[in-house]
Amino acid sequence: MVKYDTVLIRYGELSTKGKNRKTFVQKLLSNIKHTLKDMPNLEYRLTYERIYIKINGEDVDLLTERLKDVFGISSFSLTQKVESNIDTIVETCYQASLNEKGTFKVKARRNDKTFPFISDEINRKVASKILKETDHKVDVHDPDFMIYIEVFSDGTYITCNKIQGAKGYPTGINGKCLALLSGGIDSPVAGYLMMKRGIEIECIHYASPPYTSNMARQKVLDLASIISKYQGRIKVHIINFTDLQKAIYDNCPESYAITIMRRMMLRIADIVANKRDCIAISTGESLGQVASQTLESMRCINEVINIPVIRPLVTYDKEEIIDLAKKIKTFETSILPYEDCCTIFDPKNPVTKPTIRKAQELETHFDYQKYIDECVDTMETIIVDCSSKANEDFL
Ligand code: ATP
Ligand code: MG
Numbered sequence: 001m002v003k004y005d006t007v008l009i010r011y012g013e014l015s016t017k018g019k020n021r022k023t024f025v026q027k028l029l030s031n032i033k034h035t036l037k038d039m040p041n042l043e044y045r046l047t048y049e050r051i052y053i054k055i056n057g058e059d060v061d062l063l064t065e066r067l068k069d070v071f072g073i074s075s076f077s078l079t080q081k082v083e084s085n086i087d088t089i090v091e092t093c094y095q096a097s098l099n100e101k102g103t104f105k106v107k108a109r110r111n112d113k114t115f116p117f118i119s120d121e122i123n124r125k126v127a128s129k130i131l132k133e134t135d136h137k138v139d140v141h142d143p144d145f146m147i148y149i150e151v152f153s154d155g156t157y158i159t160c161n162k163i164q165g166a167k168g169y170p171t172g173i174n175g176k177c178l179a180l181l182s183g184g185i186d187s188p189v190a191g192y193l194m195m196k197r198g199i200e201i202e203c204i205h206y207a208s209p210p211y212t213s214n215m216a217r218q219k220v221l222d223l224a225s226i227i228s229k230y231q232g233r234i235k236v237h238i239i240n241f242t243d244l245q246k247a248i249y250d251n252c253p254e255s256y257a258i259t260i261m262r263r264m265m266l267r268i269a270d271i272v273a274n275k276r277d278c279i280a281i282s283t284g285e286s287l288g289q290v291a292s293q294t295l296e297s298m299r300c301i302n303e304v305i306n307i308p309v310i311r312p313l314v315t316y317d318k319e320e321i322i323d324l325a326k327k328i329k330t331f332e333t334s335i336l337p338y339e340d341c342c343t344i345f346d347p348k349n350p351v352t353k354p355t356i357r358k359a360q361e362l363e364t365h366f367d368y369q370k371y372i373d374e375c376v377d378t379m380e381t382i383i384v385d386c387s388s389k390a391n392e393d394f395l
Contacts, residue, residue: 002080002092002095002096002099002158002160003080004055004060004078004079004080004159005054005055005056005079005080005081006052006053006054006055006078006079006080006081006157007052007053007055007063007067007076007077007078007079008050008051008052008076008077008079008150008157008159009032009050009051009052009053009067009073009076009165010049010050010073010074010075010076010165011024011025011028011050011051011072011073011074011165012024012072012074012167012169023173024072024169024170024173025046025051027072027170027171027172027173028051028070028072028073028170029044029046029051031070031071031072031170031171031172031231031232032044032051032053032067032070032073034232035066035067035069035070035229035232036053036063036066036067039058039059039062039063041055041056041057041058042054042055042056042058042063043056047152049111050150052157054081060078064078064163067163067165068163068164068165068166069166069229069230070165070166070170070230071166071167071168071169071170071171071195071196071198071230072165072166072167072168072169072170072171072198073165073166073167074165074167075162075163075164075165076162076163076165077148077157077159077161077162077163078159078161078163079148079150079157079158079159080092080096080157080158080159081155081156081157081158082155082156082158083155083156084112084115084151084152084153084154084155084156086116086117086122086125088156089122089126089149089151089156089158090125090126090129091129092158093106093126093129093130093147093149093158094126094129094130094133094134096147096158096159096160097130097134097136097145097147097160098134099160100136100144100145100160101144101145102136102143102144102145103136103137103138103139103142103143103144103145104127104130104136104137104138104139104143104144104145104146104147105138105139105140105143105146105147106122106123106126106127106130106146106147106149107123107146107147107148107149108120108122108123108126108148108149108150108151109148109149109150109151110122110151111150111151111152112151112152112153114153115151115153122149122151126147126149145160146160146162147159147160148160148162166196167196168195168196168197168198169196169197169198170198171195171196171198171199171200171230171231172198172199172200172231173198174197174198174199175199175200175278175279175280176199176200176201176202176276176277176278176279177194177199177200177201177202177273177278177279177280177281177282177310178201178202178203178204178237178269178272178273178276178278178280178281178282179191179194179201179202179203179204179281179282179283180203180204180205180265180269180281180282180283180284181203181204181205181220181223181224181236182205182206182220182284182340183216183219183220183223183334183336183338183340184284184334184340185284185318185321185322185325185330185331185334185335186284186285186286186313186321187283187284188223188224188226188227188284188325188328188330188334189284189312189313189321189324189325189328189330190282190283190284190311190312190313191203191227191282191284192227192230192324192328192330193312193313193324194282194310194312195227195230195231196230199280199282200231201231201234201282202234202235202236202237202276202278203220203224203234203235203236203237204236204237204238204239204268204269204272205217205220205236205237205238205239206239206241206265206268207220207238207239207240207241207242208240208241208242208245209240209242210242211242211339212338212339212340213338213339215336215338216338216339216340217238219333219336219338220236220238221236221382221384222333223330223333223334224236224384225384225385225386226328226329226330226333226386227328227330228384228385228386229386232385232386233383233384233385233386234383234384235276235381235382235383236381236382236383236384237272237276237379237380237381238379238380238381238382239268239272239375239376239378239379240375240378240379240380241265241375243371243374244264244368244371244372244374244375245261247366247368247371248260248261248264248368250366251362251365251366252362252365253362254347254348254349254350255347255349255350255351256351256354256358256359256362257347257350258291258292258347258350259292259297259300259301259350259351259354259359260359260362260363262292262297262301263300263301263303263304263359263363264368264371264372266281266301266302266304266305266309267304267305267372268372268375268376269281269305270304270305270306270307271372271376272376272379273307274307279307279308280307280308280309280310281305281307281308281309281310282309282310282311282312283309283310283311284311284313285298285311285313285314286311286313286314286315286316286317286318286321287314287315291350291351291352292350294352294353296352296353296354296355297352297353297354298311299356300354300355300356300359303356303359
């Protein structure tokens, strides 16, 4: 019987050259170590092309589940490490094939060029033993199972499985972004997609107590906690938006209230992003989804700041977003019926083609800067961690 003792991790090879490669791999390794930090017996080894983890009796199923969520891994395999000796390799591959059914293909890679057999010879020797001793047949085009062999000078890794990784880049190698997180379906998915591109996120949420409840606030923290598993932990900055929101409704016509509110949200996000060294802002906006997400609206809202605003979902259909939300397990929490600051003050006829000139004119009606300063000054920061639910940790 084969006994899987080592995990072999493959990462995106083409996109990682030179100095970038080193940063990529180091960050990937530290992210992997972070998700597996409660498994003290694991032993890590890094080579130019692979990361190896010696399992040493830790829970293989749990390990596999966790690794599937680490960005930057293209695929990984549970392998058995044996001596780099052709007879041992052939015997182990034969043993491994006994666990499998149907047709097979052998794929050897000779990383140690001093090994006396080239890849093709290894393939043939392994295949002929299996053909002779079992009922398995070879199918090189569409095999039911593969046997992968990687030969190194200090040992050979043998496996029949290849598990798809989460792809993308290791979270954190491409800088930090401030993600606008509401309690809705879209923004947690947008945050997830940012992390997938190697961006670390911090979140900002605008709450309007007492109009928005503690349950609504907890829902946002729970959403952050669900997606925090992709980067370990997430800082959530909560802005008390009530006074500013009231001032908007007191001073602007209802049709422009959402437009002005969004402009204020971005102004606040810009200040917080600067303070927190975030070099971009992200939102869950999707083109045409609601009145405030037409192209004209986006232009009018975007006008107030210069920092890049990234909208990963801009061309997605709602159904595609929902599928992703289900996949990352935020959907059930997102559809809990707690009011958001936008829904509380939901205007009847929001303008779909706001103009910058009109928005600027309306903003002269009140001293919004005073409210913005107050929002930033009273901001509260909470750290959420995937392993422990939101912990109220004031910074
Ligand atoms: P979501 O499902 O993300 O709430 P939505 O379709 O409901 O999106 P809107 O309510 O128009 O869309 O919000 C658009 C985007 O603005 C959100 O995706 C989010 O990034 C941001 N946003 C909206 N409300 C808030 C809030 N209260 N706090 C933080 N960000 C918000
Ligand atoms: Mg919303």
